[in-house]
Amino acid sequence: MTLLIETRQLSKIFYEGLPNEVAAVQNINLSVEKGQAVLLRGASGSGKSTLLALLACLSKPTAGEYLCMQQPVSRWSEKFLTRFRQEHIGIVFQHFHLLKGLTVQDNIVLPLVPLQLSRKEKAYKVQQAAELAHIQHRLNYMVDTLSGGEMQRVAIARSLVNEPTLLLADEPTAHLDSENAQKMMGIFEELKAKGRTIVMTSHDPLVLQHGLFGQVVVMKDGKLV
Numbered sequence: 001m002t003l004l005i006e007t008r009q010l011s012k013i014f015y016e017g018l019p020n021e022v023a024a025v026q027n028i029n030l031s032v033e034k035g036q037a038v039l040l041r042g043a044s045g046s047g048k049s050t051l052l053a054l055l056a057c058l059s060k061p062t063a064g065e066y067l068c069m070q071q072p073v074s075r076w077s078e079k080f081l082t083r084f085r086q087e088h089i090g091i092v093f094q095h096f097h098l099l100k101g102l103t104v105q106d107n108i109v110l111p112l113v114p115l116q117l118s119r120k121e122k123a124y125k126v127q128q129a130a131e132l133a134h135i136q137h138r139l140n141y142m143v144d145t146l147s148g149g150e151m152q153r154v155a156i157a158r159s160l161v162n163e164p165t166l167l168l169a170d171e172p173t174a175h176l177d178s179e180n181a182q183k184m185m186g187i188f189e190e191l192k193a194k195g196r197t198i199v200m201t202s203h204d205p206l207v208l209q210h211g212l213f214g215q216v217v218v219m220k221d222g223k224l225v
């Protein structure tokens with residue numbers, strides 16, 4: 001058994017010590033094995049996105065420790081974290097965060113821009129990721145012209161283009177109708193079958209009932225319950 005994620009008393013307190021202090025994530029101990037899919041659920045404001053940002057190394061904990069791929073990432077500087085993210089982590093944001101005015105292809109390639117790859121290598125990786133996310137037929141379209149479901153698939157393709165070991169998705173069905181949400185869960189099933197480790201937040205009943213997840217974690221007021 002290989003642990004891909006291990007957190008020890010992980011906490012994130014915003015405005016610590018101030019009157020407006022928010023304990024968004026408190027003393028979380030979470031273990032995720034490689035190849036597992038974990039669902040993070042809980043009411044709005046319970047700390048799901050904050051925990052996901054910590055797991056994505058996008059945000060620094062205020063206390064506790066985070067080991068990702070057995071590396072003590074919570075002790076690393078921003079420079080090392082950026083590199084680690086580029087190489088190992090894929091993120092699907094709740095609001096897609098696609099760049100308007102660019103094509104699908106140009107959006108998917110974005111995580112590869114800082115890496116030293118040839119144009120041909122980049123094009124190959126974009127094609128592979130687009131196929132995994134079932135959006136390869138739209139590569140030359142402007143993202144602005146796509147449907148919500150297609151935009152979400154572009155966001156998934158972009159999260160996959162660096163072939164991440166760890167895939168994090170924050171409410172990925174929030175803007176999708178049930179048909180597109182089903183399709184998207186199908187894509188995540190395929191990714192899991194290919195050995196990806198997935199952590200997804202959601203309160204969508206369609207996602208909660210899905211058989212993808214080997215572990216369901218419930219958050220309440222920043223804590224695991």
Ligand SMILES: Nc1ncnc2c1ncn2[C@@H]1O[C@H](COP(=O)(O)OP(=O)(O)OP(=O)(O)O)[C@@H](O)[C@H]1O
Nearest residue numbers: 014022023024042043044045046047048049050051
């Ligand atoms: N950057 C921030 N600065 C201050 N407070 C924050 C920040 N981000 C989140 N919070 C607070 O932390 C708490 C947890 O927020 P979080 O976004 O993690 O909840 P969530 O479970 O993802 O909610 P939702 O289901 O609505 O997306 C909330 O009280 C929120 O206001």
Ligand SMILES: [Mg+2]
Nearest residue numbers: 048049050170
């Ligand atoms: Mg959230």
